[in-house]
Amino acid sequence: MNEAVIHLHPAGPLLALVGNPNCGKTALFNRLTGSRQKVANYAGVTVERKEGRVQTPQGKSLRLLDLPGTYSLYPRSPDERVTCDVLAGRAIGEKRPDLVVCVLDATNLRRNLRLVLAVQRMGLPCVVALNMADLAAKRGLHIDTEKMSRALGVPVVRTVATKGEGLDDLRALLGQREDWPAVPAQGEPSTDPQDQARVNALLHELGLDQQTPELPSDQLDRFVLHPVLGPVLLAVLLFFLFQAVFSWAEPPKDLIEASIAWLGTEVGSLMPEGWLRSLVVDGLIAGVGGVLVFLPQILILFFFILVLEESGYLPRAAFLLDRIMGSVGLSGRSFIPLLSSFACAIPGIMATRSIANPRDRLVTILIAPMMTCSARLPVYALLIGAFVPQRQLWGGIQLQGLVLFALYLAGIVGAMAVAWVLKRFTSGQQTRPLMMELPSYHWPHPRNIAIGLWQRAVIFLRRVGGIILVLTLLLWLLASFPGPPEGATGPAIQYSFAGMLGRGLAVIFEPIGFNWQISLALVPGLAAREIAISALGTVYALAATGEDTAQALAPLIAQSWGLPTAFSLLAWFVFAPQCVATLAAVRRETGGMKIPLIMVGYLFGLAYLASYATFHISRWILG
Numbered sequence: 001m002n003e004a005v006i007h008l009h010p011a012g013p014l015l016a017l018v019g020n021p022n023c024g025k026t027a028l029f030n031r032l033t034g035s036r037q038k039v040a041n042y043a044g045v046t047v048e049r050k051e052g053r054v055q056t057p058q059g060k061s062l063r064l065l066d067l068p069g070t071y072s073l074y075p076r077s078p079d080e081r082v083t084c085d086v087l088a089g090r091a092i093g094e095k096r097p098d099l100v101v102c103v104l105d106a107t108n109l110r111r112n113l114r115l116v117l118a119v120q121r122m123g124l125p126c127v128v129a130l131n132m133a134d135l136a137a138k139r140g141l142h143i144d145t146e147k148m149s150r151a152l153g154v155p156v157v158r159t160v161a162t163k164g165e166g167l168d169d170l171r172a173l174l175g176q177r178e179d180w181p182a183v184p185a186q187g188e189p190s191t192d193p194q195d196q197a198r199v200n201a202l203l204h205e206l207g208l209d210q211q212t213p214e215l216p217s218d219q220l221d222r223f224v225l226h227p228v229l230g231p232v233l234l235a236v237l238l239f240f241l242f243q244a245v246f247s248w249a250e251p252p253k254d255l256i257e258a259s260i261a262w263l264g265t266e267v268g269s270l271m272p273e274g275w276l277r278s279l280v281v282d283g284l285i286a287g288v289g290g291v292l293v294f295l296p297q298i299l300i301l302f303f304f305i306l307v308l309e310e311s312g313y314l315p316r317a318a319f320l321l322d323r324i325m326g327s328v329g330l331s332g333r334s335f336i337p338l339l340s341s342f343a344c345a346i347p348g349i350m351a352t353r354s355i356a357n358p359r360d361r362l363v364t365i366l367i368a369p370m371m372t373c374s375a376r377l378p379v380y381a382l383l384i385g386a387f388v389p390q391r392q393l394w395g396g397i398q399l400q401g402l403v404l405f406a407l408y409l410a411g412i413v414g415a416m417a418v419a420w421v422l423k424r425f426t427s428g429q430q431t432r433p434l435m436m437e438l439p440s441y442h443w444p445h446p447r448n449i450a451i452g453l454w455q456r457a458v459i460f461l462r463r464v465g466g467i468i469l470v471l472t473l474l475l476w477l478l479a480s481f482p483g484p485p486e487g488a489t490g491p492a493i494q495y496s497f498a499g500m501l502g503r504g505l506a507v508i509f510e511p512i513g514f515n516w517q518i519s520l521a522l523v524p525g526l527a528a529r530e531i532a533i534s535a536l537g538t539v540y541a542l543a544a545t546g547e548d549t550a551q552a553l554a555p556l557i558a559q560s561w562g563l564p565t566a567f568s569l570l571a572w573f574v575f576a577p578q579c580v581a582t583l584a585a586v587r588r589e590t591g592g593m594k595i596p597l598i599m600v601g602y603l604f605g606l607a608y609l610a611s612y613a614t615f616h617i618s619r620w621i622l623g
C-alpha cells in the first residue's frame with residue numbers, strides 16, 4: 001500500500017493509560033502495542049510518557065500513551081505531574097487525550113476507583129480496564145463488571161495483562177468510537193471525602209465492602225519484614241548474589257576466554273606481519289574480546305535483579321532499609337532509584353522523578369553514581385580474578401565473591417556518608433515516614449526474565465560492538481603512531497602519542513600507584529568504564545614483545561602490578577565519575593551544568609583520596 005499523504009502531526013484520536021502505580025498499565029501497554037517497556041512489581045517504574053500504537057479489530061491504528069502511575073490528580077512528584085499535565089492538555093506538543101483508559105487493580109478497588117472519579121471530574125471520557133482480575137479471583141473477589149459499568153456509567157472490561165486475557169475485548173472497545181462514553185458534564189468540583197463516600201457506596205452495591213481475608217503475602221511478610229529476621233534474610237540474599245556472580249560464571253567465562261585466545265592465535269598466524277595484523281589481533285581481539293569475557297557475570301547479576309524486581313521483594317527491602325536511610329537524611333523513596341543505579345546510574349537518576357521532596361531528589365541524584373553500575377563489574381571481576389586467590393573460606397564462602405561484596409558495600413557506605421554530610425549542609429524539611437505500598441508477591445514469569453536478560457545482553461553487546469570497539473581502535477591508532485625512531489630499543493608504544501600521553505598523566509596518578517599504562521587506560525574509560533579493560537588489553541598487547549601477545553590480560557597484569565596498585569585501582573573505580581553519559585543525564589534532570597560540575601568535582605576528589613589512602617595503607621601493611 002502506498003501512503004499518499006505524509007502526516008507531520010499524528011492524526012486520529014489519542015488514548016492514554018491512567019491508573020495507580022503498579023496496577024499493570026505498562027504490562028497492558030506492552031501487550032496492546034507490542035512494545036517492551038519496563039515492567040516490575042513495585043510502584044514508580046514508569047516515570048516518563050511513552051507512546052505506542054494499538055491495532056483495533058476494526059482495522060484502525062490508534063495512538064496510545066503509557067503514563068506514570070498516580071494516586072490522585074493533584075501531583076506530588078515530578079512523575080505524577082507528567083500524568084496530570086497530559087490529562088489536563090498542558091503537555092507540550094500533545095493534545096488532550098480523547099479517551100482515558102483507566103486501569104484498575106481489581107484487588108484494591110477502594111483506592112483505585114477514586115482515580116476514575118477524578119478523571120471523570122476533569123471532563124475526560126473514560127473506559128475501565130479491570131486488570132489483575134486473576135489475582136482478584138484467587139482471593140475470592142467476584143466482581144460483577146456489568147453492574148460496575150452501570151454504576152460508573154462507563155464500559156468496564158476484565159483484563160489480565162500478563163496473560164493477555166480480555167485484550168481482544170479491550171481492543172474492540174477502543175476501535176468502536178461510538179461506544180466510547182460521552183464527555184461527562186463537569187459537575188461541581190467534589191472533594192476527596194465525597195469521592196471516598198461514593199466509592200464506598202459503589203463497593204457496597206457490588207458487594208465488595210466486606211473485610212478481605214489475610215493473604216499469603218501478609219503471612220510471608222511477617223517473616224520478610226520481621227525487624228530481626230528481615231535484615232538477616234536481605235543480607236543472606238545479597239551475599240548469595242555476589243557469590244553466584246563468581247562461582248556460576250566460571251564455566252561460560254572460561255569457554256569465552258579460550259575461544260578468544262584461540263581466535264587471536266588463528267587469525268594471527270593467518271595474517272602477514274604488519275599493521276593490519278596488529279590492528280586485528282592487538283586492537284580488536286585483545287581489546288574488545290577482553291570485555292566480552294564478562295558477559296556471563298553481567299547476566300548472572302541481572303538474573304538476580306530481575307527476579308527480585310518481579311517478585312515484589314524490592315519495596316520490602318526499601319521498607320527494611322528505611323531506618324538506615326532515614327539516619328542519613330534520605331527517605332526510603334530513594335531506595336528504588338539507588339537500586340536501579342546498580343544496573344546503570346542513568347535510569348536510576350531518571351527514577352528519582354518519583355521523589356516528591358526536591359532536596360531528597362537532588363541528594364539522591366548526587367550519590368547515585370556511587371552505586372556500583374554493571375559497567376564496573378567487568379573491571380572489578382578482572383582485578384579480583386587477577387589478584388585475589390580463589391580460596392574457600394569457612395562454610396564454603398569464596399574469597400573472590402567476598403571481595404566483590406565488599407566493593408559494592410564500599411560504594412554504598414560512601415554514598416550514605418556523602419548523603420549524611422549533604423544533609424548537614426543543606427536545609428530541608430524533615431523526611432516524612434515512608435508511605436510506600438507493598439505489592440503482593442508474584443512468581444516471576446520465566447518469559448519476562450528471559451526477555452529482560454536478552455535485553456541486557458543486547459545492551460552490553462551493543463556497547464562492546466559500538467563505543468568500546470571504536471574507542472579501542474582509536475587507542476590502538478594512538479598507541480601505534482608515530483612509530484619508533486631508528487635504533488629504538490623498547491616496545492614501539494613507548495614512542496607513540498599514547499605513550500607520551502600516558503607518561504604525562506602518570507605524573508598525576510603516580511602518587512596513587514598507577515603506572516602509565518593504567519593512567520592511559522583511564523582516558524577512554526571516561527566514555528564507558530569497561531573501555532578501561534579493552535584499553536589495558538590493547539596497551540599490554542602492544543607493549544608485549546614477541547610470543548606472549550595473545551596472552552589473557554589477567555595473568556599479565558598480575559605479573560606487572562603490585563597488590564597495592566590493584567587495590568588502589570579498585571578504590572578508584574568505586575568512586576570516580578568515569579561516565580560522560582551519566583553527567584549528561586544529570587544535566588538533563590537538573591536543568592543546568594551546576595550540579596553535574598559539583599558531582600564531577602567531588603567524586604574525583606573522593607576517588608583520589610580513597611585511592612591514595614588505599615595505596616599507601618596497603619603498601620604499609622604488605623611491607
Ligand SMILES: Nc1nc2c(ncn2[C@@H]2O[C@H](COP(=O)(O)OP(=O)(O)OP(=O)(O)O)[C@@H](O)[C@H]2O)c(=O)[nH]1
Pocket residue numbers: 019020021022023024025026027028038039040041042043044045046047067068069070131132133134135159160161162163310442
Ligand atoms: N497476576 C497479574 N499480574 C499482573 C497483571 N498485570 C500486571 N501484572 C504484574 O504487576 C506488576 C506491575 O506491572 P506494571 O505494568 O509495571 O505496572 P504499572 O502500572 O506500569 O506501574 P508503574 O509504572 O509503577 O505505575 C508486574 O510485576 C506485572 O508483571 C495481571 O493482570 N495479573
Ligand SMILES: [Mg+2]
Pocket residue numbers: 025026027038045046067068069
Ligand atoms: Mg509502568
